[in-house]
Amino acid sequence: MKITSIKAYQVDLPLKEGRYSWSNGNFVEVFDSTVVAVETDAGITGYGECCPLGSAYLPAYALGVRSGLMELAPSVIRLDPRALDVLNRAMDESLRGHPYIKAAIDVACWDILGQATGLPVYQLLGGKAQDDIQLYRAISQIEPKAMAANVAGYRDEGYTKFQLKVGADADSDIERIRLSAAEMRPGDVLVADANTGWTMHEAARVVNAVRDVDVYIEQPCPTYEECLVTRRRTTLPFVLDEVIGGVGDLTRGLADGAMDVINLKISKVGGLTKARLMRDLCVQSGIPMTIEDTWGGDIVTATIAHLAQSTPEEFSFSATDFNSYGTVDIAEGAPKRVNGTMKASDAPGLGVTPIMAALGDPVLVV
Structure with a gap:
């Protein structure tokens, strides 16, 4: 062929x-x-x-x-x-x-x-390792009270994992985290994702101010070195995303104990072939992953679903159903959210048309 x-x-x-x-x-x-x-x-x-x-x-x-x-x-x-x-x-x-x-x-x-x-792609990536892929919902950055209110609205759609878009000024971000944490129910997961938006002194203020909150801190600063400094200042669970761009970044982070979770974005690392390698290295190293991408529609969502479906549940921190964020369908057969979860298609390939x-x-x- x-x-x-x-x-x-x-x-x-x-x-x-x-x-x-x-x-x-x-x-x-x-x-x-x-x-x-x-x-x-x-x-x-x-x-x-x-x-x-x-x-x-x-x-x-x-x-x-x-x-x-x-x-x-x-x-x-x-x-x-x-x-x-x-x-x-x-x-x-x-x-x-x-x-x-x-x-x-x-x-x-x-x-x-x-x-x-x-065969479905998940079978080629190692086989079906879990039945229901748990999804997170990103909470777009707006005023703190409105973000907390959005948590409740998305819970009604079945989500139990919430990623707050922080990375503004430290004072408003502390308020965002505390107000949204107050909306959490038993079993819910809250992540404060700064998307590289804090300087080190702002990150230090935030992690110190919310040290009593059950929240993950994600990618606080622009560089790996700055994030590592923040990691060592807090006992809160820590997620790295933007600075994990390939196997070299991942192995460095593993050696330094720089994170508890990574976000594995398929297009950022070059596709499924390289994402699978990084996924397997994380599993062997005991690091859970959010399986996702930068953004996309039905085909991206299907791709995420297949990689997540073949990832053991204990190492699948969450995944993303990007096609539920948009208003345009571009493929038939793509996964659809059901009560905060999704499944990859059992059809051959990605299963989308x-x-x-x-x-x-x-x-x-x-």
Whole structure:
């Protein structure tokens, strides 16, 4: 089997809430996502999706996905999409870095492998390790009282894990955490995610002020070194996200005891092939993970579900159902939230069928 063509589609994903806000005044109202179709001479087409969280979150942006694909796609034409390690080496040799550009091609090839073998992707990633994937809900950064009220509203939708978007000034963030913590019920989990938004002195103030609260502290500062200083100042459980970009970052964090949990974003690390490696290393090292991505629609959500479904429950801290945040469906067969959980499809591959009317005409054909 050989890859014969790469196509890319641009889709807008408006938000139900109208705006998603996080640290340092950043926000997005309509996400710009890229869907990639990998076509083969066997008549099988696989699909992947990459949707950066704006342009000021990670070293990734929506136009960069599509311009990078123009550069990268010719190097994978005529390769066997089922030979995933060979494919990834070829992509890394033809384009240094930029893992997010490679992610959608990698995911689409996992979709092809599943279709070719008649197996769901979760089976190829190690088998069904849990039945119901627990989801978290991100609480967009607004006024503290309104954020606490949103916790109650999302609990009514079945969520029990809540990620507060903090990373503003220390005083308002302390209020956000305390008010939202007061809304927690037995079994609920609260995470305060600063998304790199605090300086070290602000992080020190916050973790000291909420030391009596049952809350996880996530990615307080921009750099690994600053986060490690904050980690050593608090006994609260600690999550790293933005600074874990690959196996090297992960092994460094493990050696330093820098975190209790990581957020494993599939496109940030380059796709399912590399995410699986990091997942397995975390399992062997006793580190739970939130399985997620930067953002996306139905195809991203399906990809998350397959990796999470194949992750042992005790190491699956939570996952994300991004398709429930938006107003546009781009594929049939994607997981849907049921009482705060989701499941991956049992159909071959990712188990999704793109809605071509929603994708429109391709913006790139190679």
